[in-house]
Amino acid sequence: MNTPHILTTFEESLQILRDDALMMGSLTDRNLANARKGLFDRDEDWCNTVIVDDEEIDDLEVLIDQNGIALMLRFSPMASDLRTVVSTMKLSMNLERIADQAVNIARRGRRLLAKPELPETNELAPTFAMAETMLKDAIRAYADADIELARSLKDRDRKLDALNRDYAERITFRMSQDIENIPIYIDLIFISRFLERIGDQAKNIGEDTIFAVSAEETRHSNRGPTPMEP
């Protein structure tokens, strides 16, 4: 447990920033779950809800940016405080992108309602489940400053990439045998791609969390360490 700041207004501003980020995380998580219901239950209402609810997430992204900038202006945070503010602003950017992927999925899902249901839709379930779990864990890692959980996202992102690749190959093969349903297969490939992007963004949140907690740079980790300069 960190010693609290002497300035209570600083402490409160940091807490508000974090609370807004967690609220945004929770709304994004809910939107992705709604997109899943819209897709697999073939429910237009859920798809529409995702599209409408995205606005609230967009507003939170702007609010977090404004509050983060105001906090930097007013309090000139240093060290772990500075890293927390920067990583929270980056978290909100990644959450907004994930929410946009949920909207993309909902739009494609809504379009699929007008077309015949294919069994290949349900083959997306494992990819969807993995993307959702990664998002939940990314938010939890940030909330609990859990570096190990954050680290685990990198490997899981690779697995999600592989699932997306396998699915795309499988569906491409089926397209060649079922020309009539090519538009449906294309939508499904896109949805798989959106889920793969969610994995990338959850991994980004994990990397930013590691940086916020320990100042360790794990992005592009195949590159050697960069020496610090005065």
Add this chain to the structure above:
Amino acid sequence: MNHESAMSETSPNSLSHSSSATENSAASEENLRSDYIKICNFNFFYGSKQALFDISMDIPEREVTAFIGPSGCGKSTLLRNLNRMNDLIDGVRHEGDVIVNGQSIYDPHIEVISLRKRIGMVFQKSNPFPKSIYENIVYPLRVAGQNKKSVLDETVERSLKGAALWEEAKDRLHDSALGLSGGQMQRLCIARAIANRPEILLMDEPCSALDPIATAKVEELIHSLKKDFTIVIVTHNMQQATRCSQRTAFFYLGKLIEFDITTKVFGNPSQKQTEDYITGRFG
């Protein structure tokens, strides 16, 4: 804290990358000393009260090193020891050594007056003499017996240019220095401090009484002066330390807690006490 632990290794986890890589390579090409000022196991006492505890650190040549820490932590005491200003106080004593460019400042053969010519000082409150701008700058030369007008004129122009005050003062050199603004007075004091071409400039909160514009001018001056001088600055303004210095030392209760590259100290300090201080969790 001992010397080894205070001088922590450079971390690969950088917050700020090669902003001064060019300066560094230039420095290594010039063969600058990394221990231009070498402080060795230094203890300092005001009477029976110990103010500094076993300070060891190497201050590199032609860099700006900032001393930070809460009031009473010993940073100004250490700064004033670097040119033996504290010798003027009754009842003080020290243990350990301070070695400047390979020579102990406590060497019995060293004359304190000549030491202070080599190591100039700028104080928190500007303290121009009640004389003209010109006379303020040439005062140390006159005291040393130099009265040749061409030498004095050259020194005034060089020092005022060095202190970024020439353009503002060249047409009023014989006006009273007391007519200058606060920021100009402080730059005049810097000009006076560099008139004798010292090797080191010590600055004790040089901007604490200045407005932001005057502060920016002095900070810009510090940046340009480091090409020629080794600078040690005591400041309570952590943004100033971040902007001006290449290395920062954090002191607490007379001890050196952490000494490292400035971006490391303010971005990811090694010691919890440093983190608590710079993030405002202290006390």
